[in-house]
Amino acid sequence: MRILFTIAHFFNPEGSGQHGSLRKDPQTRRIALTTCLTSLKALYGKSQYLIDIGKHKAIPANQDNSYDLDIIVCTTKGFHLLSQIPLSSDFLMHHNTNVEPMLLGFECQAVLKSCLGKYDYYCYLEDDLVLHDPWFFVKLKWFNHHTGNGNLLQPNRYEISPLGAVPKAYVDGNLKPEITAKFQNIREKPQLKGKIMEKLITFNRTLNPHSGCYFLNAEQMAEWASKPYFLDRDTSFIGPLESAATLGVMQTFRVYKPAADYASFLEIQHFGTMFLSLIGNQISVLERQVKSKEEN
Template structure:
C-alpha cells in the first residue's frame, strides 16, 4: 500500500503565543514535529523485523516483520518562507530523508494547508491513500489504513471515516480523553455549514466478531483526513476544491475539515468504540482549555463564507 501524507508546518517566534507555532521557545515545537515524524515511520516504515534462529548456521538473523500491514510512506512537509524548524530536526536525530519539503507563498500562514491540498492533487494516480496531518499529531496504529479500507469496502466510498482525536493527561495517573467535543455542527452557529446531513445518522458493521457503530460526525474536525485514491480524485473534481470563498472556524480547521464536509458524509467511530480509529494530539492543551472553560471559545466563531484572500500558491 502506498500512502502520501502532507504536513503543514509553521513556526514564528515573534507570534502572538496563541498557538504552539507562535511561541517564543521553539523546543516544544521541535519535539512535537519529531514525535509526529518518528511515530509515522516507527509504525509504518519498512524497517520492521524480528530475530529468527537459523539452526543450520547456528546463528540468529533478522527477518522482516509485519509484512501484511506494511505501508510505503512518503511525507511532504509544507512550509512558507523561513517560518519553519526543519533545519533544527537534526539535533533530535530526524534524518532529512524522512520527508520532502514544499514551500508556498502565503499572506496568512493559517492557510498553509491549502498547499498540502495542491500537493495531494498533483500526485493523483501514484498512491492508494492521500492524507493531511497536522504537525502535532501522533499515529501508532499499524492497521490504521487497513481499517479505513475495511470501512469503505463495507460502506462505500461515498462516506468518509474520520479518526477520534485524543490527548493524555500529563499530570497524575495518565488518562485518555477524546478532546473534539461532540458539538452540533448544524447548530445556529453553523447555519450555513455544508455538513447539514440528516440521513443515515448511524452505521453499523461487524469487526472481529464484535459490533461496531459509526455516527455521523457532529464535530467532523480531527486535525487530519485520509482519503483513498477514488475519494481524492472525486474531491479534486468538485468546484469547491481549493475554493477560498468559504471558511469553517479558522484557516486551520478549514484546511483540515471543510473539504470533507462539503464533499462527503463524515463519520467517526461511536464513543463506545472510539478507539477503533483514533489519533493522538500531543500534550494536553485541549484538555486544559476544556477544564478552564467548558464553553471553550474555539466553537464561538461562526462558520463564515468570507474569502480568506491568500496570495497565489506557488
Template sequence: MAVKIRFTPFPPAPRRRRVLFTIAHYYAASRDGKYGSTRASARDARRQALARTIASLHETVAQPQSLVHGPVHGFLAANDEDSTAVEVVVCTTGDDHLVDELDLPPGAFRHHRTRAEPRLLGYECHAVLRDAAAEHDWFCYLEDDIAIEDPLFFGKLDWFAGWAGPDAVLQPNRFETSENPPVRRLYIDGEPVSPGKVGFVPDRSEAPWIAAETLGRRMWFGRVVNAHSGCFFLTAGQMRAWAAKPDFLDRATSFVGPLESAATLHLLRHFRVYKPGRGNAAFLEVRHLHRRYLDTMLVFV
C-alpha cells in the same frame, strides 16, 4: 552486554499500499501569539512535535519491520503481509518554519516551500496531494502535532472504505492523555454546544449512524457535527473525485476558521464523514501531541 546479531536486508515486500502524507507546518514567534505556532515560548515544543509527527509515520506504518529470531541469529520480516510504503511532504511558507532544526534521518521527509498566506497553508498541502493523485493509494493531511500510533491504522481504513463505500470517509478521534486523574484519556473533538457555531453543518439525514461486526464486536460510526481531527485520509478514488470539484483549492474558511477548514470543510461538503462512536472511540484515533486541553484549557472541579 550487547548481543551480536546478523542483519540481512529483506527482499522488498510486495507493496500492498502506498501512502502520501502532507503536513502543514508553520512557526513564527510573536510576543502575543495566540496559537502554539506563534508563541515564542513554544519553539522547542513545536520542533519536537513536528519531529514526532514525522517519525511516528515511519515507525508505525512503514516497512521494513522485523522480528528477532534466535535460530537464524538474525531477524525475520514482520507485518509484511500488510506492507506500506510511506512518503512525507512538509509544506511551509517563507522562512517561518523549524524544518532546518529537525534531527531526522535523510529521506524522512521532503520539504515543499511555498509563499502562501500562513493561515491558508493547508491548501498548499491539498495541491501536493492532487499533483500525486496517480502515484499513491492513500492521500493524507496532517497538522504538525498529530501522531499515528496504531500499526493497524490503514488496515482499518481499508476495511472501512471497502465496507462503507466511496462516498464515506472515516475520521479518527483525536486524543490527549494525562498521568493524573480524573481523566486519563480525553477525546478532545466532541460535539459543540451550538452546531451553528462551527460555521458549516452538513445535511446528515442520510445514514447518520452505521454499524458493522468486526474484531468480535459491533462497531458504531456516526456522522457528527464536529468532524475535525486535525487530519484527513482519502483513498485514491476519493482524492481524484474531490480534486475534480469546482471548489477544490477555493481556500474557504467557513468551518470554524482557516486552519480547521483546511482539514475538515471539504470533506463535509463532498462526503459522508464519520467518526467511531463513543463506545468504540479507540477504533481509529490519533494523538494530539500538545496537551492543550488537558494542560491549559480545562479545569476539573
C-alpha cells in the same frame, strides 16, 4: 500499497503564543513534529524488523501490513524547524511556499492533487498529530469496502497526560448544530454499524467532523479534486485551519466518527494537553454511570 502524507508545518518564535507554532520555546513543537514524522515511518513503512536473538540477526517484520510511503512537509516563508529535527535528509520531502501560515493546509491540498494517480491513499495531518495504530489503514479500507467511498471515517483526536483530572480525553466533541448545518446534513444516513473481530462497532454522523487531518483513498481524492470548490480557499468553517482540514471533505463526503463508546476504534493523538487541561477547570466531568446487574 502506496501512501502520500502531507503535513502543514509552521513555527515562529516571535508569534503571539496563541498556538503551539507561535511560542518562544521550540522544544515542544520540535518533539511533536519529530514524533509525528517518526510514527509514520515506524508504523507504515517497510523498514520494520524482529530481532532474532538466537541467530543474532534482525529479520523483516510486518511485511504484509507495511507500505511504500512518501512524506511531504509544507512550510512557508522559512518559518519551520526541519533543520532542527534528528531525521535523515531522505526521510521526507520539503515543499516551501510563501502563503500565509494559516493557509498552509490548502497548499497541502494542491500537493495532493498534483499527485493524483500515483498513490492509493492521500493524507493530510497538522504537525502536532501522532498516529499509534499500525492497523489504521486496514480499518479505513474495511470501512469503505463495506459502506462505500461516499462515506469518510475520521479519527477521534485525543490528548493524554499523567497529571490532571483525567488521563485521556477526546477533544472534538459535538459543535452546535448550526455551525455545520450549511455544509452537511447529518440526518442523511445518521448511523452505520459493522462487526469486526466479533465486536459490533457504531459509527455516527458527527456534528464536529474536524480532526485536524483526513485520509482519503484514491477514488475519494479524485472525487474531491473534481469538485468546483476544491482549493477555493474558503475559510468559512470556524477559521482557516479548520477549513483547510475539514470543510472540503465535509462538503464532499458523509463524515463519520466512531461513537463515544467505541472512540478508540480509530483515533489520533493531539500532542500536548491544551484541551485536556480544561477538564476540571472550564469543563466539568460527568461521572461514569455504572449499570446495575438488572440492566445488563
